[in-house]
Amino acid sequence: MANGHSPLDQFKIKYLTEAPDVFGYNLNFTNSSLFMAVAVVLICAFVVLAMRKKELVPGRFQSMAEMSYELIEDMINQTVGPDGRKYSSLIFSIFMFILFCNLLGMLPYSFTVTSHIAVTFSFALFVFLLLTVITFVRHGTKTIALFVPKGTPGWLIPLVFFVEVFAYLARPVSLSIRLAANMMAGHTMMKVIAGFVVPLGILAGWAPILLISAITGFEIFVAIIQAYIFTLLTCAYLNDAINLH
Amino acid sequence: MKNDKDHLNVLGDSINHAKDKLNPKKPQKNESSVAFRIVSDLIAGVLVGFLVGYNLDGYFDTFPTFFLICFAMGIAGSAMNIYRCFANKG
Numbered sequence: 001m002a003n004g005h006s007p008l009d010q011f012k013i014k015y016l017t018e019a020p021d022v023f024g025y026n027l028n029f030t031n032s033s034l035f036m037a038v039a040v041v042l043i044c045a046f047v048v049l050a051m052r053k054k055e056l057v058p059g060r061f062q063s064m065a066e067m068s069y070e071l072i073e074d075m076i077n078q079t080v081g082p083d084g085r086k087y088s089s090l091i092f093s094i095f096m097f098i099l100f101c102n103l104l105g106m107l108p109y110s111f112t113v114t115s116h117i118a119v120t121f122s123f124a125l126f127v128f129l130l131l132t133v134i135t136f137v138r139h140g141t142k143t144i145a146l147f148v149p150k151g152t153p154g155w156l157i158p159l160v161f162f163v164e165v166f167a168y169l170a171r172p173v174s175l176s177i178r179l180a181a182n183m184m185a186g187h188t189m190m191k192v193i194a195g196f197v198v199p200l201g202i203l204a205g206w207a208p209i210l211l212i213s214a215i216t217g218f219e220i221f222v223a224i225i226q227a228y229i230f231t232l233l234t235c236a237y238l239n240d241a242i243n244l245h
Numbered sequence: 246m247k248n249d250k251d252h253l254n255v256l257g258d259s260i261n262h263a264k265d266k267l268n269p270k271k272p273q274k275n276e277s278s279v280a281f282r283i284v285s286d287l288i289a290g291v292l293v294g295f296l297v298g299y300n301l302d303g304y305f306d307t308f309p310t311f312f313l314i315c316f317a318m319g320i321a322g323s324a325m326n327i328y329r330c331f332a333n334k335g
Binding site: 166171178225 | 278282285286288289290292293294297315318319322323325326
């Protein structure tokens with residue numbers, strides 16, 4: 001395959017600056033950082049501009065902003081309860097950032113930040129560490145109840161404890177793998193199918209185009225649902241951290 | 246003014262009530278996302294077990310004791326996560 005036409009080329013990190021290493025770290029501004037910055041700017045613009053007028057009967061953008069906020073608010077109320085409300089800004093930021101990164105990736109010639117496990121894992125690790133700290137601060141030594149489910153027979157406690165610890169450690173890994181794999185799989189599939197168009201010629205080449213149109217719709221759905229699932233699971237873990245199951 | 250607020254609250258309640266009647270909250274199941282969730286849980290547990298065990302062995306120089314133990318624990322842990330995934334859906 002010619003250079004630049006591989007389906008995996010879209011995930012390449014490109015340096016946009018040529019900064020010298022600082023203490024051995026490469027601090028170049030990359031296309032990934034660029035799209036993260038764009039996502040942040042777009043989120044701020046969306047929320048600030050949409051809520052500028054604050055009408056009683058919301059317009060299109062205002063109701064979009066309100067709906068996304070209410071979605072998170074409802075999610076927290078249902079999964080965590082009233083104690084979780086003070087974390088709603090954190091959960092909302094996570095949701096919006098992942099959603100915008102996913103959706104930005106759907107634009108042609110753009111870069112999908114969330115298709116890189118480095119990004120999603122840092123996210124998941126941040127959430128994981130934060131929730132662990134919250135659990136310890138709130139419950140102190142009672143945190144151990146998180147690893148020993150109620151009704152465990154005495155002789156099984158050591159085994160169950162270690163199994164639960166591993167199940168707990170697996171959380172950020174599974175969160176990040178899920179998001180990155182979903183985004184990467186979808187985008188690769190689209191490029192692979194797009195690669196069929198020219199070789200199939202003018203007669204049969206239309207079939208992949210139709211398929212891509214359908215898949216694009218599906219990918220937008222996946223982009224939204226994955227942001228939702230990441231947030232929902234964060235809420236579920238927050239519930240564990242606050243209410244200990 | 247207060248009266249108006251009360252009226253609005255009553256109106257809001259009845260709107261919510263009507264909404265609930267129209268679309269009773271059923272858990273939205275999306276089969277492909279459930280499948281992906283289980284696959285990633287499966288991979289994550291095994292991966293964590295492998296990494297923890299392998300690094301512990303490297304540290305204590307006891308290969309393959311910790312590796313085997315942690316690998317088994319990791320698999321059990323991912324099974325636990327998958328079980329929870331279904332149990333919560335219930």
